[in-house]
Amino acid sequence: MRILVVEDEPRLAALVCRVLGEEGYTAEAAPDGRSALARALSEPFDLLIVDWMLPGLDGLGLVRSLRAAEMSVPVLMLTARGQIEDRVEGLDAGADDYLPKPFAFPELLARVRALVRWPRGEGSGPEPTATLSAGDVTLDAAGHAVWRAGERIDLSAREFALLATLLRRPGRVFSREVLLDTVWDGSPDVYTNVVDLYVSYLRKKLDRPGDTSHIRTVRGVGYTFEPHDGAKDGPRGAARRSGRR
Secondary structure, three states, X not given: OEEEEEOOOHHHHHHHHHHHHHOOOEEEEEOOHHHHHHHHHHOOOOEEEEEOOOOOOOHHHXXXXXXXXXXXXXXXXXXXXXXXXXXXXXXXXXXXXXXXXOOOHHHHHHHHHHHHOOOOOOOOOOOOOOEXXXXXXXXXXXXXXXXXXXXXXXXXXXXXXXHHHHHHOOOOOEEHHHHHHHHOOXXXXXXXXXXXXXXXXXXXXXXOOOOOOOEEEEOOOEXXXXXXXXXXXXXXXXXXXXXXX
């Protein structure tokens, strides 16, 4: 896995590259947005770790330029900007996740692991679509209806929005913060544990006794939707079920 670290503070860039290297990644550094953009457009990278505050072309401009060029490489934004509006702006520009500064390296590595295993299609953000389907679950956005294996499932408006977000990118791991920004519009009155609560609501309605859950917890990161027919799948399924919250 090849990662480009875009950070103008040399000591931090070197430290991040070293930590990533110790985990088996090939990490390289770029000191500013313009040189990073030129490299990302001409060289294959599996992930970009981008500081928001960069000289010349800042992190936000870099991400926008990549998405305008239809580059779908995952981007993890590093930012000292703590306001929800700033984080939403970064996500809307095309960043896939963000990590506030200062950060702990175990969390950085967890987010990197989640991002590099996402399935990537053409482009970046989710495309508006009337119907979303993965495994035996189908969601009709226009009709506000959900079916599992042909059986209608009744969801509240917030449960529906949460499921629609997860279904847009099956296999992608969404952090709780990203789900809050997307489903609850970044409301300052809502805490991250509400995501856990609504995931439990969804599981109760979608899952059947003894089945492997479609919604898997990725500890320390967030949640992902796994497409399958929901049937028991032996020890592996049991192991997954034991990791559910």
